[in-house]
Amino acid sequence: MSIEVKNVTYTYSPKTPxxxxxxxxxxxxIEEGEYVGIIGKTGSGKxxxxxxxxxxxxxxxxxxxxxDIDLSxxxxxxxxxxxxxxxxxxxxxxxxxxxxxxxxxxxxxKNLGLDEAEIKERVREAITLVGLDxxxxxxxxxFELSGGQKRRVAIAGVIAMRPKVLVLDEPIAGLDPKGKxxxxxxxxxxxxxxxxxxIVVSHDMDSVAENCDKIALFAEGEIARFASPRxxxxxxxxxxxxxxxxxxxxxxxxxxSRLGMSLPSMPVxxxxxxxxxxxxxxxx
Amino acid sequence: MNNIVFGQYYPSNSPVHKLDPRVKLLIVLFxxxxxxxxVDYAMYGALFLFIVAVALISKIPLRVLFRTVRAVVILVLIxxxxxxxxxxxxxxxxxxxxxxxxxxGVERAIKLALRLILLMLFPSILTLTTTPMELxxxxxxxxxxxxxxxxxxxxxxxxxxxxxxxxPILMEExxxxxxxxxxxxxxxxxxxxxxxxxxMIPVLVPLFVGAFRRADELALAMDARCYSSVxxxxxxxxxxxxxxDLVAALFCLSVFALVFLNKYLWHFDEMILxxxx
Numbered sequence: 001m002s003i004e005v006k007n008v009t010y011t012y013s014p015k016t017p018x019x020x021x022x023x024x025x026x027x028x029x030i031e032e033g034e035y036v037g038i039i040g041k042t043g044s045g046k047x048x049x050x051x052x053x054x055x056x057x058x059x060x061x062x063x064x065x066x067x068d069i070d071l072s073x074x075x076x077x078x079x080x081x082x083x084x085x086x087x088x089x090x091x092x093x094x095x096x097x098x099x100x101x102x103x104x105x106x107x108x109x110k111n112l113g114l115d116e117a118e119i120k121e122r123v124r125e126a127i128t129l130v131g132l133d134x135x136x137x138x139x140x141x142x143f144e145l146s147g148g149q150k151r152r153v154a155i156a157g158v159i160a161m162r163p164k165v166l167v168l169d170e171p172i173a174g175l176d177p178k179g180k181x182x183x184x185x186x187x188x189x190x191x192x193x194x195x196x197x198x199i200v201v202s203h204d205m206d207s208v209a210e211n212c213d214k215i216a217l218f219a220e221g222e223i224a225r226f227a228s229p230r231x232x233x234x235x236x237x238x239x240x241x242x243x244x245x246x247x248x249x250x251x252x253x254x255x256x257s258r259l260g261m262s263l264p265s266m267p268v269x270x271x272x273x274x275x276x277x278x279x280x281x282x283x284x
Numbered sequence: 285m286n287n288i289v290f291g292q293y294y295p296s297n298s299p300v301h302k303l304d305p306r307v308k309l310l311i312v313l314f315x316x317x318x319x320x321x322x323v324d325y326a327m328y329g330a331l332f333l334f335i336v337a338v339a340l341i342s343k344i345p346l347r348v349l350f351r352t353v354r355a356v357v358i359l360v361l362i363x364x365x366x367x368x369x370x371x372x373x374x375x376x377x378x379x380x381x382x383x384x385x386x387x388x389g390v391e392r393a394i395k396l397a398l399r400l401i402l403l404m405l406f407p408s409i410l411t412l413t414t415t416p417m418e419l420x421x422x423x424x425x426x427x428x429x430x431x432x433x434x435x436x437x438x439x440x441x442x443x444x445x446x447x448x449x450x451x452p453i454l455m456e457e458x459x460x461x462x463x464x465x466x467x468x469x470x471x472x473x474x475x476x477x478x479x480x481x482x483x484m485i486p487v488l489v490p491l492f493v494g495a496f497r498r499a500d501e502l503a504l505a506m507d508a509r510c511y512s513s514v515x516x517x518x519x520x521x522x523x524x525x526x527x528x529d530l531v532a533a534l535f536c537l538s539v540f541a542l543v544f545l546n547k548y549l550w551h552f553d554e555m556i557l558x559x560x561x
């Protein structure tokens with residue numbers, strides 16, 4: 001079990017006229033090795049939830065355990081926690097600050113208190129992993145890079161801490177289609193290398209359906225459903241209730257069955273759709 | 285996070301909230317002048333009661349109102365202490381080595397403290413019941429006569445309202461960046477002054493970069509909508525004087541008038557004292 005969340009409730013600005021409850025009794029277990037998508041409307045509590053995972057927001061009530069680190073403790077080991085849970089915020093390129101790419105990426109490992117040689121090795125590894133040329137880019141200013149490159153450098157800054165859990169808040173927002181594919185492929189690569197557990201907040205249903213093992217659907221501060229993409233996107237009642245959009249594969253499949261050409265299975269990824277279509281043709 | 289509120293506006297639906305901001309601003313200006321004409325404790329008490337009454341009408345909890353005094357506590361303590369120790373008078377109360385305290389010093393220290401607290405309290409009701417935007421509009425409207433001598437009143441008001449508008453945005457952005465750097469293990473809370481200042485660099489650099497980016501975007505957006513600072517334009521919220529404004533103004537001005545009458549004509553203190561003789 002890598003993450004255990006029990007009955008977490010959170011209110012912003014409590015006891016003021018602006019009090020707003022963002023999470024209401026959220027309970028969730030994420031196993032090591034899972035790729036979890038978090039979806040839901042703006043203001044449904046997704047961001048508040050993921051910020052709890054590395055104690056950027058301190059628990060008000062409830063329990064959270066990340067591996068063996070207990071966040072309900074009075075003084076959790078924040079340094080170790082932040083080395084364990086790597087958080088890539090929305091538009092991470094806006095956090096770049098240092099003179100050179102190398103210095104910026106080494107900010108995280110330095111804060112973990114690692115020694116020079118270890119930091120250098122990790123920075124080189126992280127920059128290479130995100131698909132940039134270390135020798136070429138290390139001494140350049142992060143501010144003179146292109147948008148996509150900046151985002152990669154920012155992600156490298158997080159993975160240089162070698163987190164076991166990688167949390168990304170809308171990693172593909174504002175990128176062109178090619179950039180989106182590259183970042184998604186990168187996340188997959190990171191999952192295979194040293195962040196076995198990945199949690200992604202996204203509004204992009206196609207990418208969620210394509211990549212996630214499980215989806216947590218947030219609605220008004222609660223988890224409306226935590227299940228596989230298939231269970232969620234083929235539950236018409238749930239979709240209507242939460243005003244959720246479907247991935248295009250699911251739309252195609254539903255449209256086909258409406259036209260009387262039902263598929264033998266319920267595909268959510270492109271590969272599954274193609275397989276289902278082939279199977280249907282073979283059966284005819 | 286969606287509604288970070290800048291300043292201390294306390295939302296409520298009271299008659300004071302609904303008053304024309306121009307009237308409120310003018311009343312506060314008169315009030316500030318008035319406070320300097322208060323001479324005796326009776327009038328300090330009267331003004332204090334007046335403030336409490338206005339606070340009750342505006343549905344602001346007194347706890348919230350009195351909290352604003354915290355901002356000037358140090359100023360009050362220092363000025364009172366200076367007056368206490370450095371005022372020379374005739375009646376010596378206490379003397380020890382080079383310190384000597386006179387009755388006049390004690391009185392001056394108390395009065396000064398009362399005056400500063402009163403100066404803080406009433407204007408706080410203005411900022412508690414009026415949004416910064418309303419205040420900006422009020423200032424623009426009150427400064428309008430200066431247009432005659434070519435003061436760019438509208439541009440000044442625009443700068444003020446953009447600045448006000450940007451404060452919550454920058455605050456939100458600062459929060460986001462702090463969170464992001466914390467997620468990378470940044471530690472803003474421990475260490476000496478120098479270490480803490482250094483820890484702020486990873487926050488300040490992206491904040492400045494972001495501020496310039498936003499300024500550029502805003503300028504472009506305004507250009508795209510053909511903004512011109514000389515064009516004649518109407519207001520979304522038209523400020524209109526109502527009977528309520530007139531009543532409020534008359535009520536407040538009559539309270540202030542009491543202060544002046546007291547100073548120059550009546551001398552309440554002496555009247556009260558003479559009752560006991």
